[in-house]
Amino acid sequence: QVQLVESGGGLAQPGGSLRLSCAVSGTRDTVTSMEWHRQVRGKERELVASITSGGQADYKNSAKGRFAISRDNTKNTMYLQMNSLQPGDTAVYYCRAHFWTGWDTNTVYAAWGQGTQVTVSS
Numbered sequence: 001q002v003q004l005v006e007s008g009g010g011l012a013q014p015g016g017s018l019r020l021s022c023a024v025s026g027t028r029d030t031v032t033s034m035e036w037h038r039q040v041r042g043k044e045r046e047l048v049a050s051i052t053s054g055g056q057a058d059y060k061n062s063a064k065g066r067f068a069i070s071r072d073n074t075k076n077t078m079y080l081q082m083n084s085l086q087p088g089d090t091a092v093y094y095c096r097a098h099f100w101t102g103w104d105t106n107t108v109y110a111a112w113g114q115g116t117q118v119t120v121s122s
Contacts, residue, residue, distance in 0.1 A: 002027040002111050004095045009116030016120070017083045022095030022113055024076040029099040032108075034071060034078045038091035038118075045094065049080060062088070085120045092117050 008020040024031060033052050039045040049069040051057045057069045068081040078095060095113035100106075 002029075002097075002099070004097055004111055004113035006093065006095050006113045006116035009093060009118045011119045011121065012085045013122050014086060014120055016085050017081070018085065018118060020080040020082065020093055020095075020116060020118075022078040022080075022097070024078075024097055027099065029101050031073070031076065032098045032100055034069075034098070035096040036069060036078075036080045037094045037096060038089075039094065039115075040091045048093070051078065082118070085118075087120050090118060090120050 002024065003026045005023045006020060008018060010018060012018050031053065033050060035050040036048045037045050038048050047060060048063055049057065049059045049067055051069045051071055055071070059067060066082065066084045069079070071078040082089065092115040094115045096110060098108065098110045100108050
């Protein structure tokens, strides 16, 4: 019953900015790493950015210097600040979170959000 809900997508001009959010609910399990992926229709889904539970971040090369991933563990929310947007950033952006159930049950699993559309166009 875990849910990941993305928000913040929309239309931006080239060079503009958007801030995506991903809110996790429905579980008390530990969120470990989280990721932002994007997918253009007809193409493979690709990893854009990732962040560990400790805040260590990594980015797709084309996003480096423009995007910033962050998380607020007290709010169970992850963010993607996207600056200097380009038409090539147009895609549906998906949140993915990885979970660990703890030492007792010791199970890991992952979940996807429903996606939020980002369109960069003048």
